[in-house]
Amino acid sequence: MWSYENYSAIAIQTSTLLASITRKGVALNRVFLRALAKAVPREALITRDEAMRPFETDGLTAKRELPGAVVLADSVELIQRVLRLCKTHGVPVVARGAGTGLSGGARPIQEGVLLSTSRMSRIIEIDADNRSARVEPGVTNLAVSEAARPHGLYYAPDPSSQLACSIGGNLAENAGGVHCLKYGLTVHNVTGLIFVTIDGDVIELGGARLESPGYDLLALLHGSEGMLGVIVEARLRLLPKPPHKCVLLAGFPEIGAAARAVNRIIASGVIPAGLEMMDKLAIHAAEDFSRAGYPLDVEAILLVELDGAREEVAEVQRKVKELLVAEGAARLTTATEPEAMQRLWRGRKAAFPAMGKLAPDYYCMDGTIPRGQLEQVLTRIQVLSKQYGLQVANVFHAGDGNLHPLILYDAARDRDLEKAEALGGEILEACIKAGGTITGEHGVGVEKLDQMCTQFSAAEIAQFHALKKAFDPHGLLNPGKAVPTLARCSELGGMHVHGGRLPHPELDRL
Amino acid sequence: MSELEPDQDALAARIREAAESSAKCAPVGANSKAQFEASDDCWPLSTLAFNEVLSYEPTELVLTAGAGARLQDLSTLLASEGQMLGFEALRGERATLGGAVACGIAGPARPYRGAIRDFVLGCQVLNGRGERLNFGGKVIKNVAGYDVSRLFSASWGTLGVMLHISVRVLPRPECEIGIALECGVQDALKRMCEFVRSACPLSGAAFVDGVLHLRLAGFASAVAAASTQIGGSEVSIEDGPWTHLTNASHAFFLTGMPVYRISLPSATLHLDMPGSWLIDWGGALRWLATEVPVSEWLPSVTKVGGRVLAWPPTRADWLHSGDAVIDGLQARIRDAFDPNGVFI
Numbered sequence: 032m033w034s035y036e037n038y039s040a041i042a043i044q045t046s047t048l049l050a051s052i053t054r055k056g057v058a059l060n061r062v063f064l065r066a067l068a069k070a071v072p073r074e075a076l077i078t079r080d081e082a083m084r085p086f087e088t089d090g091l092t093a094k095r096e097l098p099g100a101v102v103l104a105d106s107v108e109l110i111q112r113v114l115r116l117c118k119t120h121g122v123p124v125v126a127r128g129a130g131t132g133l134s135g136g137a138r139p140i141q142e143g144v145l146l147s148t149s150r151m152s153r154i155i156e157i158d159a160d161n162r163s164a165r166v167e168p169g170v171t172n173l174a175v176s177e178a179a180r181p182h183g184l185y186y187a188p189d190p191s192s193q194l195a196c197s198i199g200g201n202l203a204e205n206a207g208g209v210h211c212l213k214y215g216l217t218v219h220n221v222t223g224l225i226f227v228t229i230d231g232d233v234i235e236l237g238g239a240r241l242e243s244p245g246y247d248l249l250a251l252l253h254g255s256e257g258m259l260g261v262i263v264e265a266r267l268r269l270l271p272k273p274p275h276k277c278v279l280l281a282g283f284p285e286i287g288a289a290a291r292a293v294n295r296i297i298a299s300g301v302i303p304a305g306l307e308m309m310d311k312l313a314i315h316a317a318e319d320f321s322r323a324g325y326p327l328d329v330e331a332i333l334l335v336e337l338d339g340a341r342e343e344v345a346e347v348q349r350k351v352k353e354l355l356v357a358e359g360a361a362r363l364t365t366a367t368e369p370e371a372m373q374r375l376w377r378g379r380k381a382a383f384p385a386m387g388k389l390a391p392d393y394y395c396m397d398g399t400i401p402r403g404q405l406e407q408v409l410t411r412i413q414v415l416s417k418q419y420g421l422q423v424a425n426v427f428h429a430g431d432g433n434l435h436p437l438i439l440y441d442a443a444r445d446r447d448l449e450k451a452e453a454l455g456g457e458i459l460e461a462c463i464k465a466g467g468t469i470t471g472e473h474g475v476g477v478e479k480l481d482q483m484c485t486q487f488s489a490a491e492i493a494q495f496h497a498l499k500k501a502f503d504p505h506g507l508l509n510p511g512k513a514v515p516t517l518a519r520c521s522e523l524g525g526m527h528v529h530g531g532r533l534p535h536p537e538l539d540r541l
Numbered sequence: 542m543s544e545l546e547p548d549q550d551a552l553a554a555r556i557r558e559a560a561e562s563s564a565k566c567a568p569v570g571a572n573s574k575a576q577f578e579a580s581d582d583c584w585p586l587s588t589l590a591f592n593e594v595l596s597y598e599p600t601e602l603v604l605t606a607g608a609g610a611r612l613q614d615l616s617t618l619l620a621s622e623g624q625m626l627g628f629e630a631l632r633g634e635r636a637t638l639g640g641a642v643a644c645g646i647a648g649p650a651r652p653y654r655g656a657i658r659d660f661v662l663g664c665q666v667l668n669g670r671g672e673r674l675n676f677g678g679k680v681i682k683n684v685a686g687y688d689v690s691r692l693f694s695a696s697w698g699t700l701g702v703m704l705h706i707s708v709r710v711l712p713r714p715e716c717e718i719g720i721a722l723e724c725g726v727q728d729a730l731k732r733m734c735e736f737v738r739s740a741c742p743l744s745g746a747a748f749v750d751g752v753l754h755l756r757l758a759g760f761a762s763a764v765a766a767a768s769t770q771i772g773g774s775e776v777s778i779e780d781g782p783w784t785h786l787t788n789a790s791h792a793f794f795l796t797g798m799p800v801y802r803i804s805l806p807s808a809t810l811h812l813d814m815p816g817s818w819l820i821d822w823g824g825a826l827r828w829l830a831t832e833v834p835v836s837e838w839l840p841s842v843t844k845v846g847g848r849v850l851a852w853p854p855t856r857a858d859w860l861h862s863g864d865a866v867i868d869g870l871q872a873r874i875r876d877a878f879d880p881n882g883v884f885i
Contacts, residue, residue: 160734160808183738205684216682218691219659232866238846239806241651241825245862246871247658250691254684271740294600300623300712340742342762399680401601433682471682479685486685490672494878495686501873514686 059099098139128200134476168199205254207472223266273338282329306430320385323378390439398462399471484520570637608639645695648787658694669879805847
C-alpha cells in the first residue's frame, strides 16, 4: 500500500543511494531501488555505505566490495519478493549467512543486492523421535546441537566456526569439520531443505523421510554456493550422543611417521571420530597461545578422538595406542575426562588465532589429497615455503586428507599478499597433482576460480554452466563465483606457459 | 540383451549417432532390474565391458571401478582386505556398480550407514553430446564444482552413461549378529525408535511376519554388550530376512497382491490401513500389500510427510517428483546434460 511513511522511507533511501551511486559510479538504477524500497520493510533494507561496511566481505577478507544494497530478510515471503524483483530488473543477488565463509562465496557485488538470511534464526522444531531438526537458515551450527542436547542428540558437522557460522551457509558450502571422517559432511546429515528459485518459487526437497522421488536435487544444492537458489529452511539429521569418548595425543619425531600412523589406523579398520595433525610450527604457536600441554620437542602431533560404546572405546583405544607406538610415537597422552579432552582439543581449536603471534596475517588454504600422499605433499609444501620465503604452518584433518596450510605473511610488506596467494595457488596445484582436489570444505567462491581451470576440462566447466542455467538462466544468483568462465580459463592456460606465475598480480583478477 | 561396446569411444560414437538419427539410448548394466522397464524401444548402451577395478587402496577407503563391475566381485575383492561396500543395493548379487548407483535403491542398512549416493565420491560419464566428463574425485572431502556425481546417482540413466565410479568403502565390522524379538507392530515401531536413539550399533531393524529383526554390527565387545541389553533370541545373518529385504524378494512381494513402497519419517505411528505390512529401515520404509486402491489411503500417508511408489515402479515413477515446479526444473537439468534428448 502506498502511504506517506512508505514514501518518505523511499525518498530517504533513494537519496542516500543516489549519493553513493554518484560517489562510486555504480549502476543500481533508481527505478530498481525505488521498487526495492517499496517491496522491503524499511528496517530490513540498508543502503548507506557506512551501514553496509560490515557486509563488504566474508571470511576471506583480503578483497572487499560494497554491495548496492543489503536486505536483511526475516521471512520466506520477503526473499521471494526480492528475488522476483531482482529477476524482473536483471539485478544480481548474493545470498549470505553469517559471512564466515573462507573462499569469498558471499562477497557482495556493487551492482547487486546482498540478501542476508541471518535474521531467520529460528529453530522451528526438534523432533527427537525422528532425530530431526527443522531450522531456518540463519541458525548457527552450534545452536542446533545445543537445542538438541536435552534430548541426548546432536548435529554432527562441526566446522571450526560453528559458534558463528549459519546452517544456510553450511549447506551452501557443504561444510565439513573435525568429525567428518566418521560422521560425514553436511550433505550426509541433511534430509531435506526448502529453497527459493530466482523466479521466486518455493521448492521443498526431501523431509524427515529418507527417500523422495525425482533427481537428487538435495545433494546438488549442497556446496552449490548460492548459485542455484536461496536456502530458506533445512531438515537436519540428529545423532545420539556417543555414550563414551576418549582423546589420544601422540607426538612424533618426524612428520612422515605421523602420516604413516594415520594410514595404519585407517587400515586397521578403525574409523576415529576425529584424526587431526599439527606440524611443529603450529604446535609451538598453539601451545604458546593456549597451554594445552602439547609436547614441544616433536615434529608433529596427532590428536585422535574415539567414541562409541564403553567396551568399544576401551578396545579401540588399546588398538590405536599400539599402532601409534609402532610408528614411533614419542609422547602419548590419553584423556577420558571431559575436562582433559577439552584441554587437548583447545590447542587445536586455538591454532588459527594463535597464528596471530607468528605473523600479522595468515592465509588459510583448503585442499584434499589421498591420505597416502600426505608425506609427499607436506614435503612439497616445505619446499615451496622456502622458495617463497613465507612460513607455512600445517593444522589439518589428517584422517580425511584435508589439508589446511596456513601461509603466514604481512600485508603491510610489499608484495607479501601476492606472494602468499601465488604460494597458495601452487599448494593447490600440488593437491590436484597428488590426485586430490582444490577444496575440501571451504568452497571455490572467488578464491579458487583459477584452480578450477586446472582441475576441470573446458567441457566439464561448460557442463557446470549449463547446469547452473537450468536453475538460473540469466545468471543472477551469485554471478562470478564457484565456476570460472571459459574465457578466464583459456587466458590462464596461456599464462601457465610462462612458468605458472600470474602476470600483473596487482590487478584484480575477479 | 545388448551387445558389448568395445570401448568408451565406441560408446560415445553411438550416442552421437543416436543424436543424428533421433534415436533413443539407455545405459544398461546387468539388466538385473529389468522388471522396471519392460520394453524399451531404444538402443542399449552396455557398460558391461567396463568392469575392471581401476584403483583400490585399502588405506584410502576408496575404490574406483568401471560401471559394469559386478557388486559381487567388488565385495569379494574388498573382503580380501577386510573391507566392504558401504551400501547394500537391490539385486546386489547380480547387479553392477553402475546400475546400483544409477537406481539408488538401498537395502536395510540405509538409515544407519547412508544412502547409496552418500558413498559416491566421483564419476566419469558420457553426456548426451558424447563428451567424456569427470566429476567429483577420489577423496572424501571435495567441494570443487557442483556435485554432479551425486546428481547422477538415482537419475536412472537419464542424464548420461556412467563409465567409472569412485566410491567410499568401509571396514568390515568385526562382528555382525541378528536378533529376533516377538512383538506386535506398535511395540516394534516404538522399540526401533528407542534403539536408534540410544546409540545402539544397528545395521538393520525390520518388522517381518510378527517378528522384530535387529542386525547389530561393530566391534565384538560393543555388539555383545548391546545384544545383552536388548535380549531376544540370536538368529544368524543368513537365516534373517536381510538378503530378501535388500532384494525385495521376500515372500511378502510374491503374493500377487499390489505392493507399495512408502517412505516416511521413521517414528510415524503405525498406519492403520487394510493390507499386510512389512517394515524396514527402522520404520522409515514401510511396504504395504493391499487390494485397496491407493487413492483411498494416499491422503493419510501424505499427511504424515510420506511418499508412495507402486512396486515395482517404472523409471518415470522414480523420477516424477509430483511437483510441477520441480518437474520443470528437472526437465531443464536433463536438457543441460542431454540437449538432443538422446537418453530415454
